[in-house]
């Protein structure tokens with residue numbers, strides 16, 4: 001954990017370009033232990049790029065990125081064992097069974113095979129997909145695959161979690177279980193980065209909301225602070241205001257008239 005109270009993630013003047021296209025334009029952030037961060041922004045804002053840099057799977061950035069107080073460019077990969085990640089889209093090994101996949105992931109993160117096996121089986125059953133434990137992932141429904149990814153991200157009890165649209169495909173009962181798990185994890189001191197386009201959920205679960213637009217941070221604060229700053233009621237309205245999007249009716253009308261042609 002992080003007994004000294006220093007930030008678990010610290011980012012200074014982070015810049016990233018793909019070719020001549022600058023997609024992160026000077027991000028500065030300090031994230032404390034136990035915070036649930038709603039990390040939101042329009043499509044292409046740079047959210048996944050930031051997360052991939054933090055995960056150590058994207059190089060070539062400028063600026064300083066520290067996780068658990070250590071500069072991730074130092075080459076140490078130990079910190080990755082303390083991180084869990086649910087990507088927006090994932091290539092899981094479909095020909096493996098859930099058991100093979102989860103024990104493999106657990107062992108990669110330093111767990112003993114039998115410990116990973118026992119824990120994975122119980123977590124699958126708690127998520128109502130226990131019957132699929134020995135089945136090939138290729139036979140899973142979309143929601144079952146998503147639950148598998150969530151379990152894989154949590155199995156090794158990481159200290160920082162990155163979730164990208166984690167509720168995608170989950171039924172209403174599982175959503176309630178997952179939200180409750182999130183709030184317990186945060187109470188235990190886990191830090192959670194939550195990226196989603198579902199504003200109602202982000203508004204409810206986040207202690208702090210960061211809005212990214214065009215590679216820059218447009219807002220950073222609690223929901224109440226953002227509300228005060230924008231004089232708007234819901235996070236959806238705040239988001240639309242801060243990302244300069246107020247023509248949705250005109251666009252929808254034009255869309256309909258094109259369909260009618």
Ligand SMILES: Nc1ncnc2c1ncn2[C@@H]1O[C@H](COP(=O)(O)OP(=O)(O)OP(=O)(O)O)[C@@H](O)[C@H]1O
Pocket residue numbers: 018023041042043044045046047048049050088
């Ligand atoms: N491998 C790549 N090569 C070139 N450009 C890329 C690459 N990956 C991302 N980009 C560009 O970087 C920008 C930021 O992408 P990123 O995936 O970080 O956005 P995002 O905020 O996660 O978007 P979304 O909400 O759609 O998932 C986009 O303009 C995207 O086209």
